[in-house]
Amino acid sequence: MKTKNVLAILSIILILSAFLSACGNKKEAATSPAPTPKSSAAAATVKPTETPVPSAPTEQVKLKQILDWFPQPTHGGLYAALQKNFYKDAGLDVTLEPGGPQVSATQIVASGKAEFGITGGDVVLQAREEGVPIIAVAALLQDSPAALFFHKGENIKTFEDLNGRKVQALLFAAYWQYVKSAFKLDKVEEINFTGQYANFIADKSSVIQGYITNTPEYLKAQGVEFDYLQVSSSGYAPYMSVIFTTEKFAKEHPETVKAYVEATIKGWNYYKDSAPEIHPAIVAANSSQTVESLNIEAVAQTDFVYGGDAKEHGVGYMTAERWNKLIGQLADTGVLKKKVDASEVFTTEFLPKQ
Template sequence: MKKPGLSLKNVLVSRPIVLSICAVLMASALSACGSKDPAKDASAQPQATTAATGTAQSKPAEEKKTVAVTQVTNWFAEPEHGGQYAALMKGYYKDAGFDMTIMPGGPQVSAAQIVASGKAQFGMIQGDDLIIARQQGIPLVAIAAAFQKNPQGLIYHKGQPIKDFADLNGRKVYVASAAGYWEFIKKKYKLDTVQDMKYTGQLVNFISDPTAVTQGYITAEPYALKQQGYDTEMLLNADSGYNPYANVMFTTEKMIKEHPDQVKAFVEASIKGWDYYKDHSDEVNPKIKESNPDMTLDAMKYGAEKQKELVYGGDAATNGVGTMTKERWSTLIKQLTEIGVLKNEEDVSKVFTTEFLPKK
């Protein structure tokens, strides 16, 4: 499977961005990590032994003992994980006491299940998917949100008379089955003549029909389409009023109860990484590419620039990267309940916590 934004020669496979896919993954058996390579902090490995004596080489007295920790992201390595890779590259995780491994996600990887099973201590997920996981009995807790504004949206060919979501009526829209945001948008904008088309991960149908619309990420698909000569514009789902936090860092209730110091250290190191990535993405992107060689540095540069306002704007501009509010989470829970994705409203006090975020 290729990362969205890599190629349009035959099939462009996008990351799953829908609630139904999350449910399928959670119901399946645990999967190994994606086809890309995990990233480790090479400076935080166990001490080596000498070839001659077989005895352990001594470490500097001031070096702290590190704890082996794994985090699993929500897709193959990309700029949307820039802060995590910056923290690894700059040694922030090591300074926090971790021998950190970043396990890339992918289309057959459920970060929720991997973390819930204890195979990883931390993960990354969409805000709505985390709520659904809790409704399914998986006790996940959001501890920071990398994206204040969700990068998901609906892409259309430039020049089409589309200014708002209401203008989608009568058009073919390629969206994965039972997408929560799409159910919300259809209901809010009364899209009674829109044609729901099954999204398969391919863009060929969208390309061949100038009037069609397709799901995608502002950080990826528009770049790939432009590289192939197709100019597009986009409606961000967040502008419809459906704006779940994206790339939410999470752990389990058990981890918070038993190792709150590690949770705090992880959040602080990750946020420090995101603060660094803001102005040093060109330095960090080659590190990301080591785990995802298929993605070009130009594509990463595009993604890093497009996501700046989504990560560092909004509430983050005042309260810092990672910040979350009860109001945002409560609104999302209510929306998911109203469109029938949730049978019962989740207790928002158990869904997220800001206690581990750096104080401003």
């Protein structure tokens, strides 16, 4: 009996051991992860719900723009691009440097001390004839706001009526050379324009140059009643406030030029309806002006910036027809020694596509 009891007990122990071993294997199988397919493992490295880590910001390209005069509304779009970070967003670190009577933007850009300049279309042509390899990339003013002002009541109806009078003008300027030649002004007493209006105000028979965008407000403030002959009515109508760079820079850095021009045009489009917002920045750069006077001037220059071909094609637009007409006029009056092809002096490839 004892032997039978022992055998029975051993049998029970063996059965329990087998049972416990089986339970242990089932528990391990339940807690071990299933093998992951290689494709699933690869997909798991980039989870759709995760926010990508931004890459380190690239260094911005430093650029210098030489203005054609002290900061004013004709530079409004550039200051808008600066204030609204349009340049920064384009990867550019832009410095706007004032011009003035002693500043030659063409020489500064040609020397490599700045990447961009602003000047008149006629000055671009004259500079190129002198061997300065610059090229126009945008025309911010579709027409010239230049005019010759005279006291109201004077018998001046046409440019021929300027003969026999004192005329203060920039005597080296191409527009004045054209007007003199086209209207045979051989009896004019020429006085070089210095920016001062005191002598004109005192001498009611005299004539002085100015801009119809800002000179009227100044003369009104002085109590002067006036009228004027707009230079473009003479047939001479160059693009003004032309942005230019060197042929070399445009060829070697086309993406930078395009980014700069597009950001500038974006600034002008913003400035159109938001000029008063930008004017404090211009006053900060040129304290001789007030926000109120700039607001008036911005309205007066609207058609020069956004009218003409710019109405359909956008700010900055230029045509070969206009450039060739200007080239012909300057060649006919002797300002240029020879005619050149317009394709050599301007390009629209960097302007935004409309």
